[in-house]
Amino acid sequence: MAVIEVQNLRKTYGDTVAVRDVSFTVEPGEIFGILGPNGAGKTTTVESIAGLRAPDSGTIRVLGRDPGDKSLRRDVGVQLQESQLPDKLTVSEALDLYASFYPEPADWRALTRELGLTEKLATAYGKLSGGQKQRLSIALALIGGPQIAILDELTTGLDPQARRDTWDLIESVRASGVTIVLVTHFMEEAERLCDRLAVIDHGHVVALNTPAGLIAGLGAEQRIRFRPSAPIADELLTALPEVREVRRHGPQIEVVGVGNLLHAVTSVLAVNQIIAADLRIEQASLDDAFVQLTGRSAKE
Ligand SMILES: Nc1ncnc2c1ncn2[C@@H]1O[C@H](COP(=O)(O)OP(=O)(O)OP(=O)(O)O)[C@@H](O)[C@H]1O
Numbered sequence: 001m002a003v004i005e006v007q008n009l010r011k012t013y014g015d016t017v018a019v020r021d022v023s024f025t026v027e028p029g030e031i032f033g034i035l036g037p038n039g040a041g042k043t044t045t046v047e048s049i050a051g052l053r054a055p056d057s058g059t060i061r062v063l064g065r066d067p068g069d070k071s072l073r074r075d076v077g078v079q080l081q082e083s084q085l086p087d088k089l090t091v092s093e094a095l096d097l098y099a100s101f102y103p104e105p106a107d108w109r110a111l112t113r114e115l116g117l118t119e120k121l122a123t124a125y126g127k128l129s130g131g132q133k134q135r136l137s138i139a140l141a142l143i144g145g146p147q148i149a150i151l152d153e154l155t156t157g158l159d160p161q162a163r164r165d166t167w168d169l170i171e172s173v174r175a176s177g178v179t180i181v182l183v184t185h186f187m188e189e190a191e192r193l194c195d196r197l198a199v200i201d202h203g204h205v206v207a208l209n210t211p212a213g214l215i216a217g218l219g220a221e222q223r224i225r226f227r228p229s230a231p232i233a234d235e236l237l238t239a240l241p242e243v244r245e246v247r248r249h250g251p252q253i254e255v256v257g258v259g260n261l262l263h264a265v266t267s268v269l270a271v272n273q274i275i276a277a278d279l280r281i282e283q284a285s286l287d288d289a290f291v292q293l294t295g296r297s298a299k300e
Pocket residue numbers: 013016017018019036037038039040041042043044045
């Protein structure tokens with residue numbers, strides 16, 4: 001059974017339609033990504049799932065319950081974009097306070113270790129850097145030992161090393177059985193972490209698939225370049241259904257095509273006892289898929 005079901009969600013703020021018509025389900029134990037350009041409606045969608053916004057229409061079920069159901073506070077951990085704590089509260093005080101809300105809190109010392117916050121336990125919230133505040137808000141989302149964690153712009157403001165550490169943490173949280181909903185605009189993050197992604201644009205789901213499925217759905221061309229160890233006739237390659245074009249660049253051959261191009265080309269070479277030296281492959285990325293779907297780059 002799906003742990004989150006969103007059906008025809010719609011939410012407006014005055015004249016602004018933030019979410020027009022969004023539907024998707026999240027399965028137990030998956031890392032589900034919500035990807036989209038600025039203002040696409042991602043935060044409004046996850047805030048509605050977290051019970052923080054009342055939809056104008058549509059239905060949401062979280063663990064089979066209404067998002068407003070108080071019993072969900074224990075089961076759903078939320079890290080939102082702009083969580084604010086009192087400036088004078090120290091990191092350890094904040095963790096103690098949040099842990100006290102839950103009957104079986106997670107071991108926050110282990111969490112802070114994984115998040116690189118151990119040295120900041122005595123530091124006041126107001127004195128933390130943006131990245132440290134971000135890491136604390138992730139720890140606070142996980143402290144209740146939730147079944148579902150909703151993380152909005154998880155690694156924004158983190159340096160590349162901290163971002164990678166956070167990815168490792170998210171993977172270990174998932175390995176412990178937690179379902180994760182991740183709002184992101186980092187393609188690398190989406191590709192590395194997410195099992196499935198909903199791409200949201202102008203308040204609609206424009207694609208719903210695995211990262212690999214989104215890329216394959218482009219029907220995008222791939223290019224393979226190599227130097228054959230012996231002469232090869234173009235016809236041997238152009239006869240393959242995957243191959244669209246063969247170009248020659250001096251000793252190098254460039255093959256342009258679709259589908260499982262690499263397998264098709266290397267099989268023909270093997271049959272003809274030709275070795276492909278200096279083989280390079282250029283493939284479409286999730287970024288390409290995103291641009292094709294939304295007409296914009298995620299970084300804009
Ligand atoms: N509280 C609010 N009052 C009025 N308009 C809002 C409010 N919150 C969001 N909006 C508007 O609703 C639309 C969707 O916003 P939302 O924050 O859900 O998008 P988003 O995809 O999360 O964007 P971002 O990536 O920039 O955070 C935007 O046009 C935004 O300006």
